Amino acid sequence: MDYTNYGLQTILSHYAEENEKYLGAAAVPIFETSTFVFESYEDIDEAFSHKNKRYIYTRGMNPTVEILEKKLAALEKGERAKCFASGMAAISSAILNVIKAKDHVICVKNIYGPTYNFLSKYLTKFNIETTFVNGENFEEIKxxxxxxxxxxxxxxxxxxxxxxxxxxxxxxxxxxRGIKTIIDNSWASPVFQNPLEMGIDMVVHSASKYIGGHSDVVAGCIVGNKDIICRIEENEYPLLGGILAPFEAWLLIRGLRTLEIRMEKHMKNALAISEFLAQHPKISKIYYPGHPSHPQYELARKQMKGFSGLLSFEIDCDIEGVKRFINNLKIIKLGVSWGGYESLAFPPVISYSKEIPAERFKDYGIKPGLVRLSVGLENVEDLIDDLERALSKV
Known part of the structure; x- marks a missing residue:
């Protein structure tokens, strides 16, 4: 049955699942196998002639992973998707598929730290130069x-x-100008933003975040047209070896079943918390595209269908004040990731002061009192009480 014309939740629940093939199992089976066997010489010979369509070795194709990829492609309005063992495996593979030695890359500032390091440090060995620009300023990109x-x-x-x-x-x-484009869409998720429909060539995700949603899997994916994904399947995917295992694919399929429902709850909680923080006397600024105070609020409403649960805010204090705030949180835990069911707080000054030069830290516009908050699925009243109690200690 073709579910592509159905609503989002129906696609999440049923698309690409052929239950009759799996003895009527309601849940997708985990094909936990490294290799596949054949009945004859002719059969395996034919399979090697169509390696992108036949199961031979899980490093190439696996049925559980394939179901996940079909779902993700449908969600992002793309023709095909390829899943990887981490978000960085997907990001680096997507970039490497486009560039060659001595090329030039334009990238927005304040991106995910490992992506910045990959572009600014690792790729320099191939004489590839990256210019980091203010992404809000279109003229600077031009x-x-x-x-x-x-x-x-x-x-x-x-x-x-x-x-x-x-x-x-x-x-x-x-x-x-014949320049390829890649966008990291992890923050919005495919529920709230679909960049391929806006003309982007490739969308990448850290599937460890909202797509998985349970803080129990590390994965990534690339979505694009058939030609792009075929090139990646023939090159970066098998040669770099960052493949997604069947069990992790099954966990992501399970996570997808509640993605739309979770994103709505993340947004509802984050909107309430952003309003609380915006009015709190100890908060000097909040950063959340879903709040009217955001300078690009109208653009956010134009190109996104909703807002996720990840935001940040500046406490009017020094590092010692941030320590007291963090150490007095009870429900909200201290952790580096985001996008899971649980609420997590993280002061970027911890990692940024150790991983990047001081001048770049300043260029980011990051102050010592900045805290990133991944708003989870808990009762929002409890989260607000937790924030209020911790802020009272600052």
Whole structure:
């Protein structure tokens, strides 16, 4: 049955699942096998002639992983998807598929830390240069283009201060000049934003976040058209070896079944908390595209269907005050990830002061009192009480 014309929750629940093939099992089976066997020489010979369509070895294709990939492609309005063992495996594979030695990349500032390091440090060994620009300023992106620019890398909203880029405008500009575009869509999830429909070439996700949703799996994915994914299947996917295992794929399929429902709850809780923080006397600023105080609130409403649960805020205090705030949280835990069912707080000054130069830390606009909050699925009244109690100690 073709579910592509059905609603989002129906796709999440049933798309790409052929229960009759699996003895009528309601849940997708885990094909926990490294290899597949054949009945004859002719059969395996034919399989090697169509390696992208036949199960031979799980490093190439696996039925459980394939079901997940079909669901993710449908969710992101793409033709095909490829899943990886981590978000960074997906991100680095997507970038490497586009660029070659001596190319130039344009990337927005304040992106995910490992992505920044991959572009600014690792790729320099291939004489690939990256220009980091203010993504909110379209003119700065235009001015950064060179003859050898092959990629514009976006993250909208970007990390920590959650500024947006005008996705449709940038994608159209890039297409006119033959420049490929990649966007990290982990913050919004496929529920609230679909960049491929706005002209982006590839969407990447840390599936460890909202797609998984239970803080029990590490994974990533790339979604794009058939030609792009086929190239990745022939090159980066098998050669770099960052494949997704069947069990992790099954966990993600399970997570997808509640994705729409969870995202609505994440948004509802985050909207209430952002309003609480915006009115609190000890909070000097909040960063959340779903709050009217965000400078790009109208753009956010235009290109997103909703808002996730990840935000940040500045406490009017020094590092010692942040320590007291963090150490007095009870329900909200201290952790580096986000997108799970649980609420997590993280002061970026911890990692950023150890991982990046001081001048870049300042360039990010990050102050010592900045706290990132991943709003979970708990009762929002309890979360607000927890924040109020911790802030009273600052």
């Amino acid at each position: 001015e950064a283009v060179r003859e050898n620019t092959s990629l514009i890398y976006l993250e909208s909203p970007n990390s920590l201060i959650f500024m947006l880029q005008d996705i449709k405008k940038i994608a159209s500009f890039a297409k006119e």
